[in-house]
Amino acid sequence: MTRETDDPIEAELDRALARLPARAAPPALRRRLEALVAPASPPASTADAPGRRERPRRTLFTASFVSACAAAALVLVATRVTRPVPSGAAPSELVTEAVNDHIRVVSSTHPVDIESGGIHQVKPWFTGRLDFAPRVAFSGDADFPLVGGSIGYFRDRKAAVFVFHRRLHTITLLVLPAAGLGWPEKDLTRVGRLSVAEASSRGFSVLLWREGDLGYALVSDVNVRDLETLAGRINGD
Amino acid sequence: MSSAGWSASDALAHADRLYNLGRRLTGNDADAEELVQETYVRALAGARTFGGGNLKAWLFKILRNTFVDLRRRIRAVPAGDNLADVGGDGDAALLRDDLELDRLRRVVGEEIEAALASLSEEARTIVLLDVEGFSETEVADVLGCPVGTVKSRLSRARLALRQKLKDYAR
Numbered sequence: 006m007t008r009e010t011d012d013p014i015e016a017e018l019d020r021a022l023a024r025l026p027a028r029a030a031p032p033a034l035r036r037r038l039e040a041l042v043a044p045a046s047p048p049a050s051t052a053d054a055p056g057r058r059e060r061p062r063r064t065l066f067t068a069s070f071v072s073a074c075a076a077a078a079l080v081l082v083a084t085r086v087t088r089p090v091p092s093g094a095a096p097s098e099l100v101t102e103a104v105n106d107h108i109r110v111v112s113s114t115h116p117v118d119i120e121s122g123g124i125h126q127v128k129p130w131f132t133g134r135l136d137f138a139p140r141v142a143f144s145g146d147a148d149f150p151l152v153g154g155s156i157g158y159f160r161d162r163k164a165a166v167f168v169f170h171r172r173l174h175t176i177t178l179l180v181l182p183a184a185g186l187g188w189p190e191k192d193l194t195r196v197g198r199l200s201v202a203e204a205s206s207r208g209f210s211v212l213l214w215r216e217g218d219l220g221y222a223l224v225s226d227v228n229v230r231d232l233e234t235l236a237g238r239i240n241g242d
Numbered sequence: 243m244s245s246a247g248w249s250a251s252d253a254l255a256h257a258d259r260l261y262n263l264g265r266r267l268t269g270n271d272a273d274a275e276e277l278v279q280e281t282y283v284r285a286l287a288g289a290r291t292f293g294g295g296n297l298k299a300w301l302f303k304i305l306r307n308t309f310v311d312l313r314r315r316i317r318a319v320p321a322g323d324n325l326a327d328v329g330g331d332g333d334a335a336l337l338r339d340d341l342e343l344d345r346l347r348r349v350v351g352e353e354i355e356a357a358l359a360s361l362s363e364e365a366r367t368i369v370l371l372d373v374e375g376f377s378e379t380e381v382a383d384v385l386g387c388p389v390g391t392v393k394s395r396l397s398r399a400r401l402a403l404r405q406k407l408k409d410y411a412r
Contacts, residue, residue, distance in 0.1 A: 017346040018404060022373050024351040025358075030261035034275045038257055041282050042250040112287030173276035173312050208283075226283055 041208030041226065096189040098160075099222065100204045100211045106157055107177040107209060107224035110168055116175070117153030117168050121145060127154040131165050139165035139180035140219060142241030149176065149235050159222070160186070169235065176225035176235060183220035189213055196233045197242030203229055212236050253285065256298050260305050263370055267309050269359060280312070281305040299376060303384040306367065342404065349407055357406035365399035372396055 030038070110116045119130040124144040131139060134156050145151025152168040157179065164181035189202035193214075201214040212223040212232045221239070223232050260281060264274035281304050285292075292300050358366050371381045381396075382389045 014343055014346065014404070015400070017343055018400060018407075021346050021349050021354050021407070022369070024349075025354055025373065026351045027258070028262045028265045030257040030278065031271070031275065034261065034278060035254070035257055037279055038254060038282050039250075041279070041286065042253055108287050111283055173273070173280050173308075207286075226279060 037208065037226070040205075096187055096202060096204075096213065099186060099188070099213055100206050102160055103177075103179060103211050103213070103222035103224045104206045104209050106159065106164070106166070106179055106222075107175075109157070110155075110166065110177045111175050116155070117166075118155040120153040121151040124151060127151065127167065130154060131156075135163055135165055137182055137219065139167075140216070141165075141167060141178070141180065141239055143235075143238040145169060146238075149238065171225065171227045171231050171235070174225055174227045176223065176227060176232070178235075178239065179222040179224075181220050181222075183215045183218055186220060188215045188220055194233075197237040197240060199236060199240050199242075201233070201236055203233075205229075216240065252297055253282070253301065256301050259298070259374065260301060263302065263367075263374070264305060264309070266355070266358060266366060266370055267363065277305065277309055277312070281308050284308055296380060299380045299384060302371070302374070302376070303386075306384050342408070346404075346407065354407070357403055357409075360406055361399065361402055364395065365402050368392065368396050369399045369403060 119127055121127055124141060128139065128141065131154065143149075143151075149169045149171055152170055152175075154168065155166045157164045157166040159179055159181045162181055164179045167178040167180070169176040169178065192202065193200040194203050196212075196214075199214050199216070201212045204211045204213070209224055209226050210229045210232050212221075212229070214221050214236070221236075223236055223239075225232060257278065261274055261278050264277040264281075265271065268274045268277055281301065284304050285301060288304070358369065361369070368381065368385065371384060376384065378389050378392045378396075382392045385392065387395075
């Protein structure tokens with residue numbers, strides 16, 4: 006703010022503060038931010054469609070922000086109304102859905118309905134609210150504290166939503182019935198006893214895997230190695 | 243750029259400034275990076291709350307709120323001194339001397355940075371927002387307090403900083 010002062014000491018303090026060394030965002034952070042705010046690219050299958058006109062470069066607000074918020078709003082609405090979305094979604098659609106659900110968690114003022122007193126408090130809370138029992142063998146620890154849980158919707162079905170933290174970051178775990186969805190089967194990465202599909206979308210890392218009749222989606226802006234570590238712990242490795 | 247919004251490059255243009263403040267709030271590089279990244283995540287998620295106008299102030303407000311929300315999980319945030327403990331006009335009068343003026347002229351950037359780091363988070367924030375060139379109204383918006391409070395807090399924070407700087411440039 007502009008300050009007009011006759012006080013020479015105050016003026017000298019302003020000059021001293023102007024000598025503060027500037028700290029620029031490290032290149033790695035800048036790259037992550039660029040990935041985060043970059044307008045979402047359309048899926049290749051539609052982008053390459055004949056007769057499709059190239060989209061003008063969309064603004065952050067009108068593209069990524071609006072699409073993220075629209076998606077988040079859709080998910081918010083879906084917490085009350087089951088969407089009649091057909092099953093059989095492709096893996097890329099599962100990634101998009103998982104990221105949308107994560108954005109809903111991050112943007113919500115009440116991201117969890119049951120706050121954690123440990124997994125033994127959170128898991129029973131789902132009883133009667135879901136028609137399946139989420140299998141999560143991890144109570145949270147100092148590296149990944151468990152914040153709590155809530156009910157969400159993943160496409161056409163209910164999902165158990167677990168929220169963890171990694172330092173400042175929020176990590177969303179979605180557990181849902183796997184049947185009828187197009188879980189990735191190729192290019193899987195071995196994480197302990199799990200075979201997971203790793204993807205990134207709009208700056209978020211996503212891990213998808215299937216374990217028996219349940220499917221799991223783990224989403225955050227932490228690096229993928231941290232997600233792998235958490236996935237292993239969730240699986241009891 | 244649309245008339246209703248702003249581009250990715252607009253938002254990224256403030257990354258350095260946000261990191262600069264984040265670094266001085268958290269006291270270390272890793273937490274500052276996480277704070278800035280979380281700020282952009284929240285900006286993405288809360289884009290509808292941006293009513294146009296000053297994008298920089300809006301992003302700084304998100305960073306500030308994110309820091310307040312999450313500081314319990316930030317490692318080793320320098321507690322600093324309580325702003326309320328700073329003395330009043332009597333102390334100011336004691337500092338108004340040629341010796342202080344001379345010291346301020348000789349103090350270097352790293353020493354100012356160290357003195358700032360020893361202030362309370364509240365005092366540090368308001369001084370840094372002032373250095374950023376925000377108006378009193380904008381600072382009030384970022385901090386969520388009345389403009390009058392900004393004036394008094396800034397005055398006390400600058401006095402606290404002058405007291406800290408007495409220990410430097412001797």
